[in-house]
Amino acid sequence: MAELRDDLKTIVSNKILSEVIERRQAGPTSSQLQWKVLILDDVTLRMVSTCLTMAQLAAEGVSSVEHVHKHREANSLAEGIFFMSPTKKNVTALLDDIKHKFYRSFSIMFTETCPNSILSSLFSKVGPTNLIKGCKEVYLSFIPICLLYTSPSPRDKR
Numbered sequence: 001m002a003e004l005r006d007d008l009k010t011i012v013s014n015k016i017l018s019e020v021i022e023r024r025q026a027g028p029t030s031s032q033l034q035w036k037v038l039i040l041d042d043v044t045l046r047m048v049s050t051c052l053t054m055a056q057l058a059a060e061g062v063s064s065v066e067h068v069h070k071h072r073e074a075n076s077l078a079e080g081i082f083f084m085s086p087t088k089k090n091v092t093a094l095l096d097d098i099k100h101k102f103y104r105s106f107s108i109m110f111t112e113t114c115p116n117s118i119l120s121s122l123f124s125k126v127g128p129t130n131l132i133k134g135c136k137e138v139y140l141s142f143i144p145i146c147l148l149y150t151s152p153s154p155r156d157k158r
Helices: 008-020 041-052 054-059 088-099 116-126
Strands: 034-042 062-067 074-086 103-110 132-137
Touching: 008 041, 008 074, 041 062, 041 074, 054 062, 054 074, 062 074, 062 116, 074 088, 088 103, 116 132
Parallel strands: 034 062, 034 074, 074 103, 103 132
Antiparallel strands: none
């Protein structure tokens, strides 16, 4: 019988795949696959690497995973998915990529509620553009880990 409750890692990985990467529906062939680049900050890098493998990401069309604050090459054929904490530093890096049209389109996913000051700054600096595919908050601002506690057995005390 299948387990009724999923563990936290499974829940988080499913949420990342369905809401951040927008899991492909069954059916499309690899020739129809639209490649994506997943751009992460320190927090989301730890979260994604804890929950998902590169093979799982590649199966969903993610061709590479990049850090938002490290040097990256432009890829005008791929969609850029920015999954990050809503900080001024992260949004500044995002704005620079939009300005230089690093990707075919931009999907912006914040780990938590984005302060109005950061959000209004983002969209006032971007202006009207068809490059931004969407912007949403996915409420995943933690890293799921499995902790294992053990206690010594009575034999160990002898």
